[in-house]
Amino acid sequence: MMNRSIFLLLACALLLLPLTPVAADDHGDNDHGDSEAKSEGKDNESKSADADKEKKPEKPKTLTVKPEPFKLEVTLKGVFEAAEVTEVALRPESWAEWTVVEAVAQGEEVVEGKTLVEFDTEKIDTAIADLEAAQAASELALKQADEAFRVAKKTVPLQLEEAERAHRVAEETLENFLETDKEDAIEDAHYNVELNENFFLYEQEELRQLEKMYKEDDVTEETEEIILLRLQHRIKNAKMRVERAKKARDRMLEYEIPRREAALRTAAETATLALEAARAKLPASLIERELALERLRRDRVKSEEKLEELRRDRAAMTILSPAAGLVYYGRCDRGRWGQMSAVGEALRPHGQLKPNMVVMTIVDPDSMFVRTTVEEKQLHELEVGVEAVVTPTAFPEMELDAELSEVSRVPIAAGKFDGRVQLAEETDFGRVVPGMACSIKLTTYENAEAILVPKAAIHDEDEGDGKFVYVQVDDKPEKRSVETGKSKDDKVEITDGLAEGDVLLLEKPAK
Template identity: 25%
Template sequence: MARLHHLIPALIAASAHAGELTLEMKPFFITHSFAATALPEETTSIQLDADAWSDFKIIEIVDHGGSVKKNQPLIVFDAGEIDKKIADTRHSIAGQELSIAQAGLELLTLEKTVPEQLTRLRRNAETAAEELKYFVETKRKTLEESAAQSLKRQEQLLYSYQEELKQLLQMYEADDLTENTEEIILQKQRDAVESAEFALRMETLDHRRTLEVSLPRQHISLTERRDDTALQLDKGQQDLPRSIELKRIELTGLKTALERNRESLSKLEKDRSLFELKAPGDGVFYYGSIDSGKWTTGELIKTLVPQGKPPVHKTLATFIPNKANLIAYAFLDQASARVLVAETQGIAILEGREDVPIPVTLKSLATTPNPDQTYTATFSAEWPESPAMVAGQSLRIQITSYSSEKSLSLPNKAFKFGPKGWTVEVKLADGKTEQRVVTRGRSSEESTEITAGLEAGQVVIVP
């Protein structure tokens, strides 16, 4: 136990001096390491920019990474359904053109006949009104007088025949003898009286019917005709001009539908050209999109098979010309992007071939961040002949943004920030320590350069 008590101070002293670091001038540099991808500068996106058709079913497709020649089909789609649709649309257009011609003829006919029909309706209404007015004001009274006069004539005729018969009877009775001739004359007169009596009865009936039935009925008929023709005129004045306007609207609608159908046919015929996508030149065919330094495929790649139905208006694949220059694309964090400048040089390592360093030079660096808070950078490279580089291969770029042959530096954990600024704990000659204010220079992930406040040979306590 006594021996342990003697060891405790020694252990404490050893622990205190384990974090001491003597400052010395030595090289200081800041390096950055980040992933990159080799991609071509020149590409052609392959997509279905269809205006009307959306059902594209693949029959044939070149394998991913396959070499192709100019005008070689890359993707061939089944055109059966669109060919039927185009044929149906053309047939529909032919029918619409006939309908428009017929509607135009009907419109011309209406424009000519409607005014004539309105004139007839107006004339019929005026005539019916005039006939009723004439009947009420003149003709009815005239017919009543005529009926009365006819009845009176029959009464007078009967009276005349009766008087003649009476006189004949008186004359023959005075002779006390009636001869055969006289008897014939009397019988003839009696027949005339009987006929006149019958005619009077008939005329009386006709007179009564004329006054009680025929004239009221004629009045009703003329009134109804006046009302009917007035109604027909009113209806015609509304319906007939409207029929012209409706026919114009119908014709306009037919023309609009025809124009839309023609536009649809034009779009379908344009879309028909997409059913065989050909290579624009000699090159390589890649599935997916290569854009803005990224090669993406996603779920879409599952449709790039025979019988697959890829979506429209999305990049399906990419054509890479044989002469396309490969560059390295990287996406840097803000710390790296703020310190790197154009023409900074470094090396790239092809994953799996760390024994072949590839010289690279920073050519461009975005000044604004992407939505994911990264900054797009491009690097030119001196690509080796072997191993041969192809688009899409992964790289690891190493690049130095700052270097100094002689600098004082400390681990980052040696610094503290307080009211006086950055300080470090310095060991004095008497063994005690004090906080010393320092000026920091550039920093790496592990250490920071000191530009003022300390000298070589001083001892710093590092936690």
């Protein structure tokens, strides 16, 4: 505030200076005064001009509309991939041990039929020889089992018949013993005692009669004595037979008849059990023999199949190339060779390969296309058929003509879609091979005579979705509705509403 006061006082003092009388001693002093007066006049004129300039409004910033080239591009990362590939897979039928002896190097160019991998065959040859020997033994066992079953089918009915006959005989023997033989045996025992007792009595009576007769004669001759002596011996013998008969009877009644009855009952029960067992076991044994024979036949078939599988696996111990091309280790997954290192390690001499794996892939390097990944947010910009320029990462000076040939309908991962870029026919790939990386520049839109204006010059209508700009007509702003198209950076394409030569106001004019 103080500085401003001092400035005003100085200005006033300067304005009062011409009014102050000055002593003019000579002519030169007068000339000096005239000069100062002229200078002061010029200063006043300059200040007046500046004041007039400040009062005039500044001209609005404008842009004269003229067509210019407009191009939109999308840049993607890609990888070269061969369209014609032939996978060489190890798919054995039975053998599990695949030891590498020798394998072709990765990147080697091969012809169809060339040996790619050779495996150690010593163990599989031994296994085949052992199985062939086992086949001969199983063939003999099968023949023996077949013959045994054929005989069993005939003998089982005979064995059943024999068991039934034995059972019937045992039952009949027991029944006959109980009904007849037992009583007959008891009667015979008693009768034998009675018979011997009667004979003993007869002998005694005869001796008594002879003695009586010889006694009445009062004379005993020598012959008579002999007869009497003989009769006495016979009596003694008869008495002994009576005793033996009694003992035999007692033994028969007490031991032999009960034992025989028990033996016959046991035999009958045994025969019954034997028949039941025969009825249960003999048909079952026949079924078991038949099942065993079927099992041998199945085992025989399996053994033959196993042998054939081993023989086919043996033939696969030398892998030949199914096609001509470049050798890559492992399999290709969307242009990437993720298994290359692991498979390469397994393909070294004495390395082990696992069954059911892709060992190598034979690729045709002349059938390449470019595989890429399209972000979901880029889908609206891309259409199949748009032109592209492919630049290999290894050779940035190369530019290969191409076009977007395919974009997957469904994502291959969250927010990512598979894309395929087809290279122009007769493309000279030079040193580019499948698996190399590249960049892809796709021209998604191109207009050689586009009307482009800054985004700031376009305004939104207060109501609706319309847009408008201001153009200068006869030094006055005029509102004009426009249609917009594509945009890039801070420029927007005007498709309708502006023409070449129109003067566009870059800012909204003041009201």
